[in-house]
Amino acid sequence: MPATDLIIRATATKAPFRFVLVDLTHSANEIGKKHEARAHTLSLLADAAVASILLASGMKHAGAVSFLVEFSGDLSFVKADSTPMGLVRAMIPFDEIKKAGDFELLLSPLRLKVRRLDEKAHVVQESIVEAASERMGQNLAAFLMQSEQTKSGAGVISKTNAKDDTLLDYAIGFQIEAFPGAQDNHLEIMDMVIRDLPSLDTFQTPLGFDLRRLLDQLSGPFETEIVREIVPQHHCPCSKVRTMEGLAALPRHEIESLIEEEGDLEITCDFCRAKYFITPLDLREILDGRG
Numbered sequence: 001m002p003a004t005d006l007i008i009r010a011t012a013t014k015a016p017f018r019f020v021l022v023d024l025t026h027s028a029n030e031i032g033k034k035h036e037a038r039a040h041t042l043s044l045l046a047d048a049a050v051a052s053i054l055l056a057s058g059m060k061h062a063g064a065v066s067f068l069v070e071f072s073g074d075l076s077f078v079k080a081d082s083t084p085m086g087l088v089r090a091m092i093p094f095d096e097i098k099k100a101g102d103f104e105l106l107l108s109p110l111r112l113k114v115r116r117l118d119e120k121a122h123v124v125q126e127s128i129v130e131a132a133s134e135r136m137g138q139n140l141a142a143f144l145m146q147s148e149q150t151k152s153g154a155g156v157i158s159k160t161n162a163k164d165d166t167l168l169d170y171a172i173g174f175q176i177e178a179f180p181g182a183q184d185n186h187l188e189i190m191d192m193v194i195r196d197l198p199s200l201d202t203f204q205t206p207l208g209f210d211l212r213r214l215l216d217q218l219s220g221p222f223e224t225e226i227v228r229e230i231v232p233q234h235h236c237p238c239s240k241v242r243t244m245e246g247l248a249a250l251p252r253h254e255i256e257s258l259i260e261e262e263g264d265l266e267i268t269c270d271f272c273r274a275k276y277f278i279t280p281l282d283l284r285e286i287l288d289g290r291g
Contacts, residue, residue, distance in 0.1 A: 017177065025171045027232055028050070039102040039103075041092055042160060045080075047135070049080040052090075053086060054175045055143075067082070071109055088235065091270045094273070112128070113126070113127070129142065150178070158171040176190055236269060243276045259284060
């Protein structure tokens, strides 16, 4: 397993294409470990995280992308948040992960919701489309076409270790976006390149996944220039302060009711499973702050 993950952003030098490639193997395994995920739920967490990073890579300003796919069946949803600099987190309701175990899941995709947020976490754009599949690559491509009117190709693939289904061999994604005005012959060539892409297993090495060789394969006959390389990482901005800020939004009578219970309030972050203990004194400080 590689020591670090990688995001590569590149452009074709003589063709109207932008490339984004993501290796999130290390971070996806970290996310899976925190959620005690395995098998199918581990892959879904990884794939959603990769898809959210691919979308965030196109942001022109600081902020984040929230990527959520709703299902009917054994899971209700999977959600991932990412920033343009590759900070990422993901979650599935914890009780659903525990119930799923290592069983094959029955899922019917319902909706894909994408929110773009500014640096102050205010929603600046929200799009809801019909989810095309439980596969995140297909959902991502469908979203870009339906909501963004962008001609693109996308792939999101993770592979669970054959001997240990709590680990991923890789969690990989790529997106090829055509700029406005791209000619049909260019688009046909890129479509052929994607359809002829060999198994991703061929890009594995003893040192990890060879993302640069995958870029060479995806670029086909076009020369590419790497514009930027970023090391993504799992990150959750939760804290006790943020938790108390959330509680401060509750009506006064609800906070007073919690104080009367006298015991500490235990709150677990849905994304990183960190636990925060809020005492009656903490709750009293919230009320005192209201004056």
